[in-house]
């Protein structure tokens with residue numbers, strides 16, 4: 001007898017081309033049709049449940065069906081769902097821009113909107129290049145980025161991404177940029193600490209900028225954690241040096257906080273932990289709590305002023321149809337309300353301490369290497385002979401009511417900020433069961 005799940009997944013296989021997927025693998029790999037969701041739990045059509053331990057690709061900060069965000073979107077629907085943002089403006093986009101400028105590090109008072117993470121990266125890269133052109137330095141056309149960095153799948157973002165599985169096929173389409181070593185603490189030589197390794201990586205950045213700054217517009221980084229590299233964490237000293245060096249050599253610093261923003265690393269923004277102010281801050285993912293696609297690039301008065309002119313070609317003539325969508329902005333305002341009213345960062349500190357304690361048997365397990373945590377991100381690498389470890393682990397997790405999506409041999413948790421004590425226990429225990437048979 002076919003289950004309700006079966007009929008949905010047959011239809012999905014026939015009509016939906018799923019992202020980041022070799023579709024043939026779904027001949028054997030589960031594809032789960034989700035019927036509804038609440039808090040940290042997803043439910044399929046057959047009534048099975050899955051603990052969303054990765055916040056659905058790192059977006060659902062407050063879990064699913066969050067009542068404040070639900071209510072905010074419903075109220076906004078009664079007023080305005082969307083109006084184009086060229087030539088028009090509206091209350092949610094104005095309020096959101098003002099509030100983001102207040103919570104963001106430094107003096108980033110100008111917000112330019114896109115729809116997803118990659119579009120924010122494209123905006124920041126184009127804006128940086130165009131800034132230098134407008135101030136009389138048109139030769140600054142290149143970008144520097146970190147080894148193993150990830151900034152999205154569109155061609156500009158992929159050109160500053162260094163994850164072979166996503167990038168290699170498209171290399172002929174990509175502009176060549178400069179890649180500098182990653183400060184990933186796991187790459188430190190034996191006996192070298194995370195900070196010393198970060199400073200060694202910064203020394204190479206220094207030599208690179210000294211040599212090529214006249215042609216480099218910006219350095220783009222994922223502050224403190226390189227997500228798609230396998231939750232590679234690094235010391236804030238790298239960011240401090242990167243800021244000093246980019247300032248010294250007249251190169252913009254683009255902080256891609258698409259993953260790290262909104263409390264994920266234990267502070268509202270990861271840049272705060274290095275006390276740095278970027279020239280561009282890219283935000284997306286958690287900005288709407290996982291409800292609606294929205295991204296934004298915040299930048300400084302100096303950048304904004306370089307575009308402000310009688311000549312249209314000196315303006316930033318970039319657009320997306322859904323820029324500053326009113327429903328998405330209202331969801332983002334509700335997310336900021338939750339931060340303001342819920343003492344989220346402090347509560348997460350307690351939640352993180354509890355889950356870290358529960359994870360001790362994992363941290364010391366003989367198959368586990370490099371157990372690490374920052375804020376509400378936990379990650380560890382598994383020593384396993386299985387070639388298909390990540391797919392095997394994904395399937396094993398589903399059987400145990402968990403949504404885990406390892407990156408290579410790195411298992412990570414990035415749970416929503418509403419994870420309760422019982423669910424945290426379940427997550428730690430069942431992940432340990434999987435690791436034990438890896």
Ligand SMILES: Cc1ncc(COP(=O)(O)O)c(C=O)c1O
Nearest residue numbers: 116117118150151152227258259
């Ligand atoms: C750091 C970072 N930048 C950019 C992106 C791209 O965002 P999107 O998938 O919304 O295009 C991601 C997505 O994982 C990311 O983690």
